[in-house]
Amino acid sequence: xxxxxxxxxxxxxxxxxxxxxxxxxxxxxxxxxxxxxxxxxxxxxxxxxxxxxxxxxxxxxxxxxxxxxxxxxxxxxxxxxxxxxxxxxxxxxxxxxxxxxxxxxxxxxxxxxxxxxxxxxxxxxxxxxxxxxxxxxxxxxxxxxxxxxxxxxxxxxxxxxxxxxxxxxxxxxxxxxxxxxxxxxxxxxxxxxxxxxxxxxxxxxxxxxxxxxxxxxxxxxxxxxxxxxxxxxxxxxxxxxxxxxxx
Amino acid sequence: xxxxxxxxxxxxxxxxxxxxxxxxxxxxxxxxxxxxxxxxxxxxxxxxxxxxxxxxxxxxxxxxxxxxxxxxxxxxxxxxxxxxxxxxxxxxxxxxxxxxxxxxxxxxxxxxxxxxxxxxxxxxxxxxxxxxxxxxxxxxxxxxxxxxxxxxxxxxxxxxxxxxxxxxxxxxxxxxxxxxxxxxxxxxxxxxxxxxxxxxxxxxxxxxxxxxxxxxxxxxxxxxxxxxxxxxxxxxxxxxxxxxx
Numbered sequence: 001x002x003x004x005x006x007x008x009x010x011x012x013x014x015x016x017x018x019x020x021x022x023x024x025x026x027x028x029x030x031x032x033x034x035x036x037x038x039x040x041x042x043x044x045x046x047x048x049x050x051x052x053x054x055x056x057x058x059x060x061x062x063x064x065x066x067x068x069x070x071x072x073x074x075x076x077x078x079x080x081x082x083x084x085x086x087x088x089x090x091x092x093x094x095x096x097x098x099x100x101x102x103x104x105x106x107x108x109x110x111x112x113x114x115x116x117x118x119x120x121x122x123x124x125x126x127x128x129x130x131x132x133x134x135x136x137x138x139x140x141x142x143x144x145x146x147x148x149x150x151x152x153x154x155x156x157x158x159x160x161x162x163x164x165x166x167x168x169x170x171x172x173x174x175x176x177x178x179x180x181x182x183x184x185x186x187x188x189x190x191x192x193x194x195x196x197x198x199x200x201x202x203x204x205x206x207x208x209x210x211x212x213x214x215x216x217x218x219x220x221x222x223x224x225x226x227x228x229x230x231x232x233x234x235x236x237x238x239x240x241x242x243x244x245x246x247x
Numbered sequence: 248x249x250x251x252x253x254x255x256x257x258x259x260x261x262x263x264x265x266x267x268x269x270x271x272x273x274x275x276x277x278x279x280x281x282x283x284x285x286x287x288x289x290x291x292x293x294x295x296x297x298x299x300x301x302x303x304x305x306x307x308x309x310x311x312x313x314x315x316x317x318x319x320x321x322x323x324x325x326x327x328x329x330x331x332x333x334x335x336x337x338x339x340x341x342x343x344x345x346x347x348x349x350x351x352x353x354x355x356x357x358x359x360x361x362x363x364x365x366x367x368x369x370x371x372x373x374x375x376x377x378x379x380x381x382x383x384x385x386x387x388x389x390x391x392x393x394x395x396x397x398x399x400x401x402x403x404x405x406x407x408x409x410x411x412x413x414x415x416x417x418x419x420x421x422x423x424x425x426x427x428x429x430x431x432x433x434x435x436x437x438x439x440x441x442x443x444x445x446x447x448x449x450x451x452x453x454x455x456x457x458x459x460x461x462x463x464x465x466x467x468x469x470x471x472x473x474x475x476x477x478x479x480x481x482x483x484x485x486x487x488x489x490x491x492x
Binding site for chain 2: 028
């Protein structure tokens with residue numbers, strides 16, 4: 001860790017602080033927020049659906065493969081699929097995928113605006129550029145990514161159930177009983193806390209990387225790469241931190 | 248009128264503006280000329296508030312930009328229009344939405360009034376029937392004109408043009424110059440143009456400032472230019488080099 005970490009961390013905090021002004025026009029702000037929610041939420045739905053369905057299915061098949069003892073009830077498969085999905089696979093894998101899709105998009109969009117002087121144009125007009133550009137993206141992420149997490153958990157458990165039934169690993173009843181047997185409300189609550197945290201990391205880190213892009217097209221690409229890498233590393237770090245603190 | 252008083256600016260260890268004192272007059276085309284790296288763009292960025300000088304004062308009609316609070320600064324900025332070198336049109340918005348943008352953000356106009364104003368601005372820069380197009384669908388010259396239309400959408404007092412002719416053919420360049428000149432005189436705007444183009448200087452330059460290595464080397468009228476050229480070697484070299492472009 002060198003001094004540049006502190007430089008970037010300080011600048012990141014100042015960047016976040018600079019958004020906290022009242023938007024110039026509330027109706028424009030809400031329009032932008034709605035647009036971003038559509039982009040992040042609806043736009044990410046297919047990749048989230050595909051990822052979570054297959055993760056659920058794979059978890060069922062692999063758990064069954066490892067259950068070699070006949071003494072263990074097959075309902076355990078349902079328990080493992082639902083718990084691991086809610087605790088880890090739903091929020092973490094979904095957000096790692098979204099850091100690639102949403103993070104890279106945010107960073108390249110803002111980075112392109114930076115190098116083509118569009119951000120300068122906003123500032124010359126007297127518009128708070130971080131508040132206008134980044135704040136709607138961050139709020140949209142915080143609203144939509146937890147919703148995507150719920151969808152991912154649902155589809156992942158459904159994927160696990162379908163895989164179990166189709167391959168004859170376990171029956172409908174065994175899966176449902178297993179999934180319901182150890183369900184705790186806190187597990188879902190914990191999953192949502194993770195989704196909120198990861199959503200903030202993805203959108204704010206990517207906005208920061210894009211906003212401070214310097215140079216040309218090559219640097220926009222570099223900013224997008226940094227946005228994805230830093231978001232992913234921070235997601236994994238906070239994944240561990242939250243588990244230590246809350247479980 | 249815009250006045251710069253003892254303005255100095257550095258980037259890390261390198262000083263790029265040296266004690267600049269200059270005046271830019273309302274209703275006139277004030278041109279800043281000089282070779283690349285001479286400090287023209289940094290000076291313009293300091294004036295519009297994109298860079299902050301270490302010392303000195305930048306006064307917009309006696310309002311010192313460097314001592315205003317954030318809110319007051321935003322209010323002055325709403326009196327500023329800027330035509331960027333690369334036009335800086337918002338590429339996710341249509342032409343109509345680009346011009347409407349400052350009106351939506353800062354005026355209390357109804358949607359119908361905004362539409363009328365957008366059409367007026369487009370007509371003023373001699374463009375029609377491109378309202379629904381995106382910036383990527385129009386030519387460089389048209390983009391410049393849309394940039395001017397966006398700059399004048401609000402009732403501005405100050406217009407900044409950064410290399411308005413860059414990347415344009417000579418005929419379109421002259422059209423843009425003429426348009427900027429008309430708008431400056433018509434609205435009594437304080438217009439400041441960064442340019443390398445000596446044709447622009449001779450066609451529309453009312454007040455000219457020559458920058459050399461971060462310092463003001465000469466300031467005067469277009470009529471005085473040929474006299475100054477004989478006395479200042481750097482200005483003479485710059486003008487002569489421009490003839491071959």
